Amino acid sequence: MAGGPVKVYLDFLSQPCRALYIFLKHNKIPHTVQLVALRKGEHKSPDFTRLNPMQRVPVMEHDKFVLTESDAILKYLANTYDVAEHWYPRDPKRRARVDEYTAWHHANTRLNVVKVFMTEVLLPMMTGQPAEQKKLEQALQELDQTLKKMEEMFLKRQAFLCGDDITIADLLAVCEVMQPLGAGRDVLKNHEQLQNWKSRVQSALGEPFNEAHSFLFKLGAKKPKL
Known part of the structure; x- marks a missing residue:
C-alpha cells in the first residue's frame, strides 16, 4: 500500500530535484511540490533546517517519513509505488x-x-x-x-x-x-x-522532461552556445 501522496521540496535549478520531479510526473505518482529557492537562501530557514539539517534539496515527506538524497528517494518511490519494473529492476x-x-x-x-x-x-x-x-x-x-x-x-x-x-x-x-x-x-x-x-x-x-527543464532552457537561451 503506497499510502498518501508525497510532498517534495525542490528547486528546479537543482539537477537531482529535476530528476525527482520528472519521475513523479512521468509515473503519475500523487504529489505536491514545495519550492525552495536556493538562490534566496530558503534552504537555510529554521523550518527547512528542522526538516533537513543538511540544508539541501530535494527532500521528500511521505506519511510522516522524511527522506533526503535523490538516489534514495527515487529508489524508495520505485519500491513503494506501482511503477514500471524497468525503472529499478527486481532482478x-x-x-x-x-x-x-x-x-x-x-x-x-x-x-x-x-x-x-x-x-x-x-x-x-x-x-x-x-x-x-x-x-x-x-x-x-x-x-x-x-x-x-x-x-x-x-x-x-x-x-x-x-x-x-x-x-x-x-x-x-x-x-x-x-x-x-x-x-x-x-x-x-x-x-x-x-x-x-x-x-x-x-x-x-x-513532456515532464521539458517541463522540468523549462527554466534551464530559458537561462541557456540568453547565453551564446559554447
Whole structure:
C-alpha cells in the first residue's frame, strides 16, 4: 500500500530535484511540490533546517517519513509505488547495474558537472567577475574524461546506461548533463553516442522532461552556445 501522496521540496535549478520531479510526473505518482529557492537562501530557514539539517534539496515527506538524497528517494518511490519494473529492476543482477551507476554517479558525473557549472555560472553570478578560464578549462577536461567513461563503462553498445530500458540511472545522469546548458554550453557536442542516448531518454520521458527543464532552457537561451 503506497499510502498518501508525497510532498517534495525542490528547486528546479537543482539537477537531482529535476530528476525527482520528472519521475513523479512521468509515473503519475500523487504529489505536491514545495519550492525552495536556493538562490534566496530558503534552504537555510529554521523550518527547512528542522526538516533537513543538511540544508539541501530535494527532500521528500511521505506519511510522516522524511527522506533526503535523490538516489534514495527515487529508489524508495520505485519500491513503494506501482511503477514500471524497468525503472529499478527486481532482478538482483539488473538492479545491481543500476546501483553500480548511481554509486559511481555522485563522485564522477555529478561532481564534474557541478565543477563546470559552479565555475562558469554560479561563481560569476555571486562575485560579478568573469569565470576563471584556467579553472574552467580544467573542469571541462575532467568532465570530458567522465563523459568518455560513461560511454565506455556504462553505455557501451546498449540503448541506456544499464541495459535496453530506461532506469533511474539514466534519469539522474541526463539531468546532470543538461545542467551546463544554463550557460549555453552543450557538453555532449563531441560525444555522438551520448547525444543519441540523451535523445532516447528525452523521448522516453516526454513532456515532464521539458517541463522540468523549462527554466534551464530559458537561462541557456540568453547565453551564446559554447
